[in-house]
Amino acid sequence: MLLVRKQTLSVDVGGVGFGGENPVRIQSMTNTPTADAVATAEQVAELARAGSEIVRITVNDDPAAAAVPEIVARLSDMGIVVPIVGDFHYNGHILLRDHPEMARALAKYRINPGNVGKGAKHDENFDAIVRAAIDYGKPVRIGVNGGSLDQELLDRNMDDNARLPEPKSSRDVYIDTMVESALLSCARAAEVGLPEDRMLISVKMSAIQDMVEAYERLSDRTRIPLHLGLTEAGGSVKGITASSAALAILLQQGIGDTIRVSITPETGAPRSREVEVCQYLLQTMGLRSFMPLVTSCPGCGRTSSVAFQVLAEKINFHIRHSLPEWQQKYRGFESLSIAVMGCIVNGIGEATHADIGIFMPWNQEKQSIPIMVRGKQVATAGMDDAYESFVRILHDYLETHHRI
Numbered sequence: 001m002l003l004v005r006k007q008t009l010s011v012d013v014g015g016v017g018f019g020g021e022n023p024v025r026i027q028s029m030t031n032t033p034t035a036d037a038v039a040t041a042e043q044v045a046e047l048a049r050a051g052s053e054i055v056r057i058t059v060n061d062d063p064a065a066a067a068v069p070e071i072v073a074r075l076s077d078m079g080i081v082v083p084i085v086g087d088f089h090y091n092g093h094i095l096l097r098d099h100p101e102m103a104r105a106l107a108k109y110r111i112n113p114g115n116v117g118k119g120a121k122h123d124e125n126f127d128a129i130v131r132a133a134i135d136y137g138k139p140v141r142i143g144v145n146g147g148s149l150d151q152e153l154l155d156r157n158m159d160d161n162a163r164l165p166e167p168k169s170s171r172d173v174y175i176d177t178m179v180e181s182a183l184l185s186c187a188r189a190a191e192v193g194l195p196e197d198r199m200l201i202s203v204k205m206s207a208i209q210d211m212v213e214a215y216e217r218l219s220d221r222t223r224i225p226l227h228l229g230l231t232e233a234g235g236s237v238k239g240i241t242a243s244s245a246a247l248a249i250l251l252q253q254g255i256g257d258t259i260r261v262s263i264t265p266e267t268g269a270p271r272s273r274e275v276e277v278c279q280y281l282l283q284t285m286g287l288r289s290f291m292p293l294v295t296s297c298p299g300c301g302r303t304s305s306v307a308f309q310v311l312a313e314k315i316n317f318h319i320r321h322s323l324p325e326w327q328q329k330y331r332g333f334e335s336l337s338i339a340v341m342g343c344i345v346n347g348i349g350e351a352t353h354a355d356i357g358i359f360m361p362w363n364q365e366k367q368s369i370p371i372m373v374r375g376k377q378v379a380t381a382g383m384d385d386a387y388e389s390f391v392r393i394l395h396d397y398l399e400t401h402h403r404i
Contacts, residue, residue: 003287005256008224008226008257009197010225013085014083014108016054016083018257019225019257020225024287024288025053026051027052027053027055028050028056028260029056029260029262030057031265031271034067035063035064037070037071040057040067040071041074041075044057044075044084045078046272048081048082051276051279054107055082055083055084055085056110057084057087060087060091062098066102068084068099068102068106084106084107086108088112088129089115089148090115096132097132103138107139108200109133109141111143112148113142113150113184114145114181115148116129118152119152122150130188131193139198141202142182142199142200142202144181144182144185146174147232149178153181154173158173161173171210174210175210178203179203179218182201183221186224199225202229203215204230204231205230205231206230208245211230215228215250216250226258227257228258228259229247229261230242239264240261243261244277244281247281251285263277280293290334291319291320294312294339294340295350297346297350302342302343303342303343303360308341308342311390315340330403330404337355337356338356340357343359343360355397356371356393357372358370
């Protein structure tokens, strides 16, 4: 089935296009104290090098706001070109007023309409942020969060629903309010003077089914590009699984112009893990290509050693860490298919159908190991030199078929 994305407006964010005919973009966010300009710039660089096409940073107080121009300057000195988004809650209107250099340095502002004030102050503060975006020529993401949904709007909608002859469920009202908050905020921004093609929207929640339904309803009512994500997906396998499940459902329907996978970081794990998950998700769904993908089997009773597992791990590691060099030397290598299989049952078929494949032929995995290129055996390796032989053939293939 060919995926067809729903048509949205195209929005320019610091020279990167979102929505329209642009590919689904990958976003990420730092977790360093923004006031620490050195640490934040280094983490932005890590995320950008991993493939993040836009990076969000917290701008929560005066020291953070004052550090933004230095962060952007440090990134420029490192040769890192990536749009930086300021994430504002509660006091964005004040920080944008008091720190014009920060307002100029950011590529986009993120506003959470539930966190800009109450009553009359809500519209006043919201308008101030939008006017700053207009003055400095910046786009805005209206980012509605389930955990900080505009309580006044939700209470009003709950009360109105209770008076209906056949009230909707509280869940339905909650989801409708998420969508309404986003659309009302966009309408308000347009009234202030911000064009539609400088807006993006998100309606993030933690519950997958609620989040999916909110985006489905929102997609039917706007042509503004949508940023997809769960607010708190969790950590490790759970976080990856939850985010992938939610985003895949929407992407399969053609909904979504930019994504972020939010994973609670494991101790010592790189922040760029969330970028890696986004890349694998988009590529396995056939939406984009970032790197050669390695197909490998899970192993069974026929794979009596861990040799193929180690080989698959080493090849995956080699590919990911070679990407910066390959991107300078080769063209079209991203769609290369590679198979590393543990036995002959499926191994010979997978290795034959891949551009480059290798499989362990017998149960004991002690025999000679065939290496295939486009369905033909081109070499035989032993257990001790399987990795080196495979990498040599991989590089020969890149030089022959993909050299710029």
